[in-house]
Amino acid sequence: MVGRLAGKNAIITGAAGGIGLETAILFAKEGANVLLADISEPALEKAVAKVKELVPAASRLETRKCDVSKEADVQAMVESLDAWGGLDVIFNNAGIMHARDDDAINTPEDIWDLTHNINVKGVWFGCKHAVLALRRNKKTKGSIINTASVVALVGAATPQLAYTASKGAVLALTRELAMVHAREGFRFNSLCPAPLNTPLLQDWLGDDKAKRQRREVHFPTGRFGEAVEQAHAVVFLASDEASFVNGSDFVVDGGMTKAYVTPE
Ligand code: NAD
Numbered sequence: 042m043v044g045r046l047a048g049k050n051a052i053i054t055g056a057a058g059g060i061g062l063e064t065a066i067l068f069a070k071e072g073a074n075v076l077l078a079d080i081s082e083p084a085l086e087k088a089v090a091k092v093k094e095l096v097p098a099a100s101r102l103e104t105r106k107c108d109v110s111k112e113a114d115v116q117a118m119v120e121s122l123d124a125w126g127g128l129d130v131i132f133n134n135a136g137i138m139h140a141r142d143d144d145a146i147n148t149p150e151d152i153w154d155l156t157h158n159i160n161v162k163g164v165w166f167g168c169k170h171a172v173l174a175l176r177r178n179k180k181t182k183g184s185i186i187n188t189a190s191v192v193a194l195v196g197a198a199t200p201q202l203a204y205t206a207s208k209g210a211v212l213a214l215t216r217e218l219a220m221v222h223a224r225e226g227f228r229f230n231s232l233c234p235a236p237l238n239t240p241l242l243q244d245w246l247g248d249d250k251a252k253r254q255r256r257e258v259h260f261p262t263g264r265f266g267e268a269v270e271q272a273h274a275v276v277f278l279a280s281d282e283a284s285f286v287n288g289s290d291f292v293v294d295g296g297m298t299k300a301y302v303t304p305e
Pocket of ligand 1: 134137188203
């Protein structure tokens with residue numbers, strides 16, 4: 042199969058969710074071999090069925106249950122791609138925003154720990170085992186994309202402190218890894234999505250119009266983003282077209298973080 046990712050072996054974590062699934066579809070369309078990983082097996086089965094339906098000519102598509110907060114799971118997942126010829130791309134995208142996440146006073150410590158175990162440690166484990174795999178398979182290039190968020194760049198008065206801090210950590214660790222591994226040809230970039238129409242946010246907003254309006258007003262476009270708009274950016278970062286893009290906070294936000302006052 043030809044395509045912008047032809048011949049690349051890619052892992053996507055959180056592949057059954059909004060951004061992950063759209064990315065799996067585009068990766069498959071662009072010719073990558075894709076391992077869809079998620080903590081939820083039933084959701085994974087649905088996700089892979091969808092990719093197969095939309096991309097019947099997909100190269101190689103497999104699923105794997107993986108809890109990214111458990112190093113043994115991540116290690117086994119990454120090592121499983123040695124049988125494919127070794128990993129070329131990993132999209133460390135799994136993440137949570139917990140309903141009980143709050144401000145400095147009211148965020149429970151167990152919610153802080155849970156959020157950081159998945160959103161930060163999960164990304165670290167993904168990066169660590171990607172580097173080991175790229176070296177083991179003698180790769181001279183590799184692309185690691187880690188999902189952060191615009192809340193790592195701008196302050197929000199609607200608090201979710203554990204989540205915000207976790208995404209700041211993703212930006213910082215990604216930048217450092219980009220520097221440490223640049224001469225090996227391994228690129229590390231963070232994706233910074235703005236609030237999106239995916240279950241992660243939309244389930245949390247529910248039908249609370251005021252809560253929704255409080256966020257929508259900050260978009261110059263007047264709307265939340267779509268998951269597929271993030272996926273297109275991930276394809277670029279994963280591809281060799283982005284060969285000189287390294288260590289970036291890649292912001293896909295419809296201009297939100299550049300707004301002072303938005304159009305009426
Ligand atoms: P989503 O909830 O639709 O998908 C997240 C997926 O991660 C789910 O399929 C879930 O089962 C999986 N997951 C949760 N815990 C896991 C674990 N321990 N191990 C493996 N998989 C696990 O969310 P989404 O909107 O697609 O979010 C993807 C990423 O984008 C997250 O890191 C999120 O923080 C980030 N993000 C989302 C938004 C947004 O508005 N949706 C904005 C900025 C950043």
